[in-house]
Amino acid sequence: MAEGNSANKRKQIHDIPVSILDLAPIVKGGTAADSLHNTLDLAQHAENWGYNRFWLAEHHNMPGIASSATSVVIGYVAGGTKKIRVGSGGIMLPNHAPLVIAEQFGTLESLYPGRIDLGLGRAPGSDQFTSYALRRGLGSDGHNFPEQLNELRAYFNPELDSRPMRVRAIPGEGLNIPIWLLGSSGFSAQLAGQLGLPFAFASHFAPDYLLPALEIYRTNFRPSEVLDKPYVMVGVNAIAADTEEEARRLATSQEQQFLNLIRGRTGQLNPPVSSMDAIWNEHEKAVVRKQLSYSAIGNKDAVRDQLQHFIDITGADELIVAGTIYDHEARLRSYEIVAEVFKGN
Known part of the structure; x- marks a missing residue:
């Protein structure tokens, strides 16, 4: 049985696990094949550096993300590693x-x-167009998520449903696969608490409701066969380099990505630039910076201080870091620095 920690006891950065959320970015001038090969290379390095989990996210109709067939990519990464946990962050169940x-x-x-x-x-x-392409029904908008979740859990453990199971999941039935609820609002936080499941909050792109959602989860938590205490994993952007200046430069690729999203555009990940001033206006800058407000950017010391502060305000039991960086070698170095921070080096 996994155990969570209370939020009122100060945790040190080297006392909690750290994991990776990889969006399998397709960079400008690159291909999906390049992206997937880089994802596996990152996972293999992450395993050697001591990361706890390596998660991939489901996105569709996004030219800059290669993990749309999330289960397939999870299998590819798990097959190329030996011990690191691999999973989804997340599968969008309404799809x-x-x-x-x-x-x-x-x-x-x-x-x-x-x-x-x-x-x-x-x-x-x-x-909407992608939803239709996924062959989702008109009612598959997330409102029946609790029912879908109950059905899914019953395929793994038929004892959770009092009705006879006319359809069985083979493979699946009887297997102990940890289920996490992910969210950026209070709905999944409350549901995860009521069911006694671990909860992960997507503060790396949706910071506004982080602290209220964690409070809802912890307040509503009921012990279960899965957890006897709340367990929270919180997402944070982390871009580290050997110098502050280089980290700030690397971070401009992510800033351009979010800028394109608020402009209603999608595309491949752009290379970094020396300054964003000529690319965004003051309003756009404020919006992007707000969305990315839970970010640790800088050299090792700066990143350590920023991540420790993030742990202090959230009481997180685990952090999952996302580092959207154009150059693969720079991305590896960033995650290596973050790993050193969590080891206390």
């Missing part, structure tokens, strides 16, 4: 039949036992 997800993750757990996490999101995470 899928629960049976299909149970079978996919049952297959993954059968192939890589004890290493697979199933993080679930409630938001459809796509536009």
